[in-house]
Amino acid sequence: MISNITLGQFFPGNSIIHRLDARIKLVLTVAVIVLVFLVRTITGYAVVLGFFVLTILLSRLSVKYVLKGLKPLWFILVFTFVLNTFFYSGGTELFSWWILRVTEEGLVSAVRLAVRLIYLITATTMLTLTTSPIALTDGLESLLKPLKAIRFPVHELAMMMTIAMRFIPTLIEETDKIMKAQTARGAEFDSGNVLKRAAGMVPLLVPLFVSAFRRADELAFAMESRCYNGGKGRTRMKVMRLNCRDFVAAAFVSGLMVFAVLGF
Amino acid sequence: MSIELDGLTYVYMPKTPFEAKAVENISLNIKDGDFLGVIGHTGSGKTTLIGLMAGLLKPTAGRVLIDGQDINAKGYDKKALRRHIGVVFQYPEHQLFEETVYKDIAFGPRKINVSEEETDLRVKYAMELMELDYENIKELSPFELSGGQKRRVAIAGVLAMRPRVLILDEPVAGLDPKGRSHLMRLITKLNGEGVTIIMITHSMDDLAENANRVVVLNGAKLFIDDTPSKVFMQKKLLRDIGLDVPYVSRIAQSLRERGKNIPDDVIRFAQLEECVTRVLEGGQ
Numbered sequence: 001m002i003s004n005i006t007l008g009q010f011f012p013g014n015s016i017i018h019r020l021d022a023r024i025k026l027v028l029t030v031a032v033i034v035l036v037f038l039v040r041t042i043t044g045y046a047v048v049l050g051f052f053v054l055t056i057l058l059s060r061l062s063v064k065y066v067l068k069g070l071k072p073l074w075f076i077l078v079f080t081f082v083l084n085t086f087f088y089s090g091g092t093e094l095f096s097w098w099i100l101r102v103t104e105e106g107l108v109s110a111v112r113l114a115v116r117l118i119y120l121i122t123a124t125t126m127l128t129l130t131t132s133p134i135a136l137t138d139g140l141e142s143l144l145k146p147l148k149a150i151r152f153p154v155h156e157l158a159m160m161m162t163i164a165m166r167f168i169p170t171l172i173e174e175t176d177k178i179m180k181a182q183t184a185r186g187a188e189f190d191s192g193n194v195l196k197r198a199a200g201m202v203p204l205l206v207p208l209f210v211s212a213f214r215r216a217d218e219l220a221f222a223m224e225s226r227c228y229n230g231g232k233g234r235t236r237m238k239v240m241r242l243n244c245r246d247f248v249a250a251a252f253v254s255g256l257m258v259f260a261v262l263g264f
Numbered sequence: 265m266s267i268e269l270d271g272l273t274y275v276y277m278p279k280t281p282f283e284a285k286a287v288e289n290i291s292l293n294i295k296d297g298d299f300l301g302v303i304g305h306t307g308s309g310k311t312t313l314i315g316l317m318a319g320l321l322k323p324t325a326g327r328v329l330i331d332g333q334d335i336n337a338k339g340y341d342k343k344a345l346r347r348h349i350g351v352v353f354q355y356p357e358h359q360l361f362e363e364t365v366y367k368d369i370a371f372g373p374r375k376i377n378v379s380e381e382e383t384d385l386r387v388k389y390a391m392e393l394m395e396l397d398y399e400n401i402k403e404l405s406p407f408e409l410s411g412g413q414k415r416r417v418a419i420a421g422v423l424a425m426r427p428r429v430l431i432l433d434e435p436v437a438g439l440d441p442k443g444r445s446h447l448m449r450l451i452t453k454l455n456g457e458g459v460t461i462i463m464i465t466h467s468m469d470d471l472a473e474n475a476n477r478v479v480v481l482n483g484a485k486l487f488i489d490d491t492p493s494k495v496f497m498q499k500k501l502l503r504d505i506g507l508d509v510p511y512v513s514r515i516a517q518s519l520r521e522r523g524k525n526i527p528d529d530v531i532r533f534a535q536l537e538e539c540v541t542r543v544l545e546g547g548q
Contacts, residue, residue, distance in 0.1 A: 177353065177358075180315065180320045181351070181356065181358075183320055184320060184353075185375065185421060186347075186371075186425070202361060203359075207358055207361050210358075
């Protein structure tokens with residue numbers, strides 16, 4: 001009943017992009033996001049597009065699959081586009097109707113914003129598609145390590161994120177199961193007015209919460225019985241090391257940044 | 265109530281790299297009053313198959329005909345379908361949600377617009393069938409009960425719909441021996457009253473004793489469809505796909521290997537008992 005959600009879903013693979021160090025990928029994703037906001041010219045946008053095409057090709061994912069990540073956001077895209085087109089103040093008027101005015105500048109800024117949004121989503125989707133959640137949180141933990149000096153619970157935060165991500169598919173599966181079971185008993189989740197629908201969620205939500213708490217309890221018990229006691233003195237099975245390819249990728253993105261700062 | 269599956273195929277997550285065929289081109293005709301056992305190793309498509317039968321999943325190809333009507337056709341009354349087909353999923357106790365046992369069991373009947381008096385009767389009937397003490401536990405929260413009691417309450421919730429077809433997905437998994445035999449006895453009793461039973465299980469013994477037909481699934485496809493005695497005679501074939509034969513067949517087999525005259529098709533305890541008695545009395 002609940003079908004695929006691409007956004008934030010890891011796609012296993014063994015490409016060069018998949019094998020990049022998670023820390024590098026995190027930093028570079030942030031850099032690319034900044035880059036998207038730095039570029040101003042058409043050439044600049046084209047170069048960023050080229051960069052995305054290159055990463056997608058290198059990651060051996062299909063373009064169609066990556067673009068599917070945009071699907072849930074088309075509403076926001078259209079919404080911002082329309083707002084920007086019609087409510088841009090000033091500029092040369094192209095045509096107007098009733099209270100709506102379309103200006104050349106407005107149109108340009110709308111297109112620019114839409115492209116930026118698409119770029120942003122593509123960048124983050126590429127990160128999550130090519131990096132396993134575990135690697136991602138490990139990378140984050142490693143990057144945030146300096147914060148430990150001010151007693152920020154870095155390890156605990158990373159562990160919570162890992163567990164939360166680990167249980168998303170489980171919860172989706174569970175929701176699907178309970179939905180089917182209650183549907184077989186005559187429950188309806190997609191008919192009636194808003195109130196009726198909200199009331200209809202009770203047979204779904206109560207069992208879901210009960211099972212989530214049960215799972216949390218079991219997991220805590222299992223972790224404790226394997227001597228988990230926080231991050232102190234914990235070593236890693238997979239030690240993260242920077243490789244040649246990581247430096248090449250970093251150099252490449254830095255180059256792009258310089259290119260953008262120079263005014264493209 | 266007959267159920268006919270016609271070239272049924274179901275594809276999970278079609279057009280994504282995760283695409284997988286869960287059920288492939290299965291045709292099956294289930295007659296009124298059948299006790300059908302469905303076996304197959306994990307991932308062979310059993311649960312998907314019952315989801316399709318109950319109209320909870322839409323087939324990618326093929327049709328599900330109930331009393332000759334395609335349940336996925338436009339305008340088919342799904343509410344009537346829910347009334348006639350009861351589904352007990354794996355670990356049904358996970359679907360309990362109401363404040364009291366009574367309300368939880370009454371959920372189904374109320375959803376299909378059964379009158380209050382009739383609902384009351386049905387709750388009593390279902391609880392009696394499941395041997396649950398109506399007076400003492402109807403006002404308890406289902407979450408206060410023991411595991412076995414929870415499961416029986418959940419099944420009572422399905423039986424209160426008075427289904428004519430009951431589909432069960434591993435109903436005895438995780439129950440204690442007493443709970444198992446109690447539940448199996450009840451299922452057999454329902455079948456005796458004319459309710460069609462479709463049961464997924466890993467217990468070959470339960471099927472040998474009760475089913476009149478066994479369907480074996482392997483790799484999303486229909487592998488064997490025959491009577492239990494014929495299915496369980498194909499020991500090697502079953503072992504090859506990760507299944508096994510009932511205990512009784514194994515005992516009969518080792519007796520045969522010792523030169524005793526026990527027929528191939530012995531799968532029930534009573535049959536074996538008869539044969540052993542005969543052998544003992546015959547002095548052989």
